[in-house]
Amino acid sequence: MTNKFLPWLVAAALGVAATAAQADTLADVKAKGFLQCGANTGLLGFGSPDDKGEWKGFDVDFCRAIAVAIFNDPTKVKFTPLTAKERFTALQSGEVDVLVRNTTWTLSRDSQMGLIFAGVNYYDGQGFMVRKSLGISSALELSGASVCVQTGTTTELNLADYFRANGMQFNPVVFEKSDEVVQAYDAGRCDAFTTDASGLYAERLKLTNPADHMVLPEIISKEPLGPVVRQGDDKWLTIVKWTHYVMLNAEEAGVTSANVEQMKTSDNPDIKRMLGTEGTFGEPMGLTNDWGANVIAKVGNYGEVFDRNVGPETPLGISRGLNALWTKGGLQYGPPVR
Amino acid sequence: MAVQNELGTDTSSGRVSPFYDPRIRGIVFQAALVIFVVVLVYIGASNAIENLQSQNIASGFGFLGNTAGFAISQTLIPYSVTSTYGDAFVVGLLNTLLVAAIGIVLATILGFIIGIARLSSNWLVAKVATAYVEIVRNLPLLLQLLFWYFAVVKSLPSPRESYGPLAGIYLNIRGLFMPKPVFGPGSWLFDAAIVVAIVAIVVIWRWASQRQAATGQQFPTLWTSLALFFGLPLFALVVTGFPVTFEMPELKGFNFTGGMRMEPEFVALLLGLVIYTASFIAEIVRAGIQAVSHGQTEAAGALGFRRGLTLRLVVIPQAMRVIIPPLTNQYLNLTKNSSLAVAIGYPDLVSVFAGTVLNQTGQAVEVIFITMLVYLTISLLTSAFMNWFNLRMALVER
Structure with a gap:
């Protein structure tokens, strides 16, 4: 690799x-x-x-x-x-x-x-996907969450900026391939998965139960x-x-x-x-x-x-x-x- | 023939044409080779710099001081989003060293156990060890890492349904959470006790081996050392009235907070590296032991040594001569293999520096150069240490 x-x-x-x-x-x-x-x-x-x-x-x-x-x-x-x-x-x-x-x-x-x-x-713009069972409705409630993200992207930087600007903590879990990111999120390694909104719609289809997941309304960047x-x-x-x-x-x-x-x-x-x-x-x-x-x-x-x-x-x-x-x-x- | 005779007479007169002098020729050829290599490196480097400039790609090492702007999950030094790329490099380097160091220790222990078990006279133990070695060392490491990460670690429960085998210890898909000791005032005595214990152990070992060499009397060094190492700090705690409290991990919001935590990526990488490398070490240990002539074991038996004592005092010391050089290779392999971390998201040097930093700065040549230099340095240092250790362990010929 x-x-x-x-x-x-x-x-x-x-x-x-x-x-x-x-x-x-x-x-x-x-x-x-x-x-x-x-x-x-x-x-x-x-x-x-x-x-x-x-x-x-x-x-x-x-x-x-x-x-x-x-x-x-x-x-x-x-x-x-x-x-x-x-x-x-x-x-x-x-x-x-x-x-x-x-x-x-x-x-x-x-x-x-x-x-x-x-x-x-x-x-495009960057968004977050979470499990519906988490019971949150806004990205501002994500403090303390583990977030799956792909390495070497503007996404990785926006993510850090967004949490810093809003005074929230997070734990990044970083993978090289988008497939690995999705797999890790699907397995429950992360509370949230972030990428461009278009990517969220596309990757959601790969999840085991797409209906169990939702995209949060916030768009945190210009992409x-x-x-x-x-x-x-x-x-x-x-x-x-x-x-x-x-x-x-x-x-x-x-x-x-x-x-x-x-x-x-x-x-x-x-x-x-x-x-x-x-x-x-x-x-x-x-x-x-x-x-x-x-x-x-x-x-x-x-x-x-x-x-x-x-x-x-x-x-x-x-x-x-x-x-x-x-x-x-x-x-x-x-x-x-x- | 005539030419040779003529040359011969030349030599005897002490005046060889420099053109035919093998010593001068050797120097000339080596100098030519050195010049060739230097010129090649120079052309390569200047070509790269020129092309980077003509393509408007930033170059130089100034980027190391710029703000990184991304977060890293496991950091041994204080690191935040506002730290520099240089800090990110150190974080990645320390993560690589951490997993390599712990991996080497654990792989050595496991490898020795399996290697000795392969030679056990107990059929079941020997066959289990053989099966372990043959299965593990014949599967690619990357597959094993993916197995440990995606198949095993990922099948752990969610934070809300954590396994809690003991109070304060929780295992879930987010990692292993443990209570973190917090040392209050007066705990300096505890730290001091550990230092004193270690110094005392070294002194006792020296004294005991000198006394045994002089008088033949043995001293129970192992038990004394263990007693000192655990006894003294415990004594210090009792004296100061237990100034230690434990910060328990608590389920808050999505995750456990507080306490100590081991990331699942770290655990998976460590498991994969240790289990894989141990299978090779086991074979090295087996080969080393079998290289010691059976006559040595028989001789020890004739002197009335028990089996354990024979292994410890006769066989292993001799086997070590055979074991250490290939063991070095395995240590180097383990360190370099830790770069496969990138496949399972552990933030090692390759993942953080040659991955994220490379991409955010776009300075591939510099980043890859630094990364290669780091691995080379780590490997050469490991190698130098093992050579030194090998010299120490080699049979002293009298």
Whole structure:
């Protein structure tokens, strides 16, 4: 488990020269023939392999969207499952091309780690899950509790901040993998389990009796989750960033995977530019002009991806909330394609 | 042949071309190798620094003074959320040393018992010991740790349904809770009594062995030592009127508070390490004992030694020569294996420092470098101590 570090250390110490010198991730990806995407080790609805070994989820679909933008083929992507503490080293050393793994955007991650966030594909916040039998209704009643948490996350820091700010004691029980955290909580090692609210909904489904547990109402932090790339390759950053924006714009304009072919004949200039029937917006990015149309056709717009993986119709049953489009009172806002 | 003759005459005249002098050649080649290694390390290090800078990744060791901002469940020194990464490093290091030190002591005791039991003439005892060794040492340690943590420790009851075998002692899924002695005023005499007892025991051991060497008379050192070690502090307590009170663990809210507590992660890791390493130590002990010629046992028997005495005075001292060097390996293994703690959430050095700290700072190269350096230092120190001990135990040839 920890041995995974060794190759990275060697890579970080010696082999990074390769990535630093070229820093043309798009050319590398095209040469390789596939996108290497850093994914979660298993977070239902966001990124986990299904029973056939096929990767599914909200973040996984975003990786597929990037692959479609480049290759017009959602299967030309390989996933590297990464724990919270492995993820940044894997990206820094060039083991993955992009990290889409419910990772929180913070200042120190942007400034000290040689990384840059390409936007926010999911606005989240940290919450607590407890057993209903505990008989509490607020996180402020958790003083003295044992809390299960995953190592190397902003969650671990927010947890300490929250208890300190409210003058409460707690006992952290820290694991490396989210599965281990859930297992420990399920076995009763901890009174509470904390992670991003989206994660709580996903992990609750893995518990022996999901109905015995409840999520407390407090959201104790801002967790803007988004894709991350290495610094120093602005072209690649642009591709990742605009893959997200084109999916937002598609939802806003009502373009879906079902109607994208008809929409190509639309008279709306916004839609024409987005789908590449007018102007040459793809070529300067190193892509084809119809890259946007391909992404929508093969993966879908933002709303489709959300509903398919985590939306109200799925076992997770998450409502759009902050992740609704700006036109519907949410925060998701795509800059214009022009 | 001609060349060799010519060389030969050269040598006899005392003037060898430096090019052919094996001593100079040796020095040159070794110097070249040293330069090569130094240059390689330098290139590697400067390349790493340059790349870290060009990638805008922070580097250097300044982060050790920054506020850590995360909590740790088991801390031997005062540590809070506002402590630094450097403090977190010390907490992790002490947790590793704690589990390694206790583990080494317990594994040695258990290993010796099992090793001797394997050679027992009692069929059942010998077979049980053999089964233990064969099962335990052939299963991967990680699996055993997961077994102890998830299968055994996790099946303990919740705090409200704790086992309470004795007053004040509770066992539940949150750990083992025990009363904590709180020493009141006047307890310095108790501390002093322990120190005096230990000093007295050392003096008596020296005196007894000298007297036995000189006169052949034996002295019951073991019983005297035990009496001193427990008697003196007890006497001190009686004299000062028992200034000790016990802080009992109490069920408050979710958990027991107060008293002493052993985290389940610690217990599981210790159990796993001790049971696993003891199986290897048992084999080393068995091999060591069997390496002592049977003639020695027979000779001791002929002199009228009882079995226990033969084992203690004849066999084990000789077996120790064979046992100690491989025992060192097992101690090193146990210490290094303690890094598997990360799998069951025990906050050791790897989990706290090479895990959380690495991730919060993103300075993988520095953190991994420090961590490797620490394990190397611990291992070399253990090794040096065992070498010293081995020299002490080696047969003195007269």
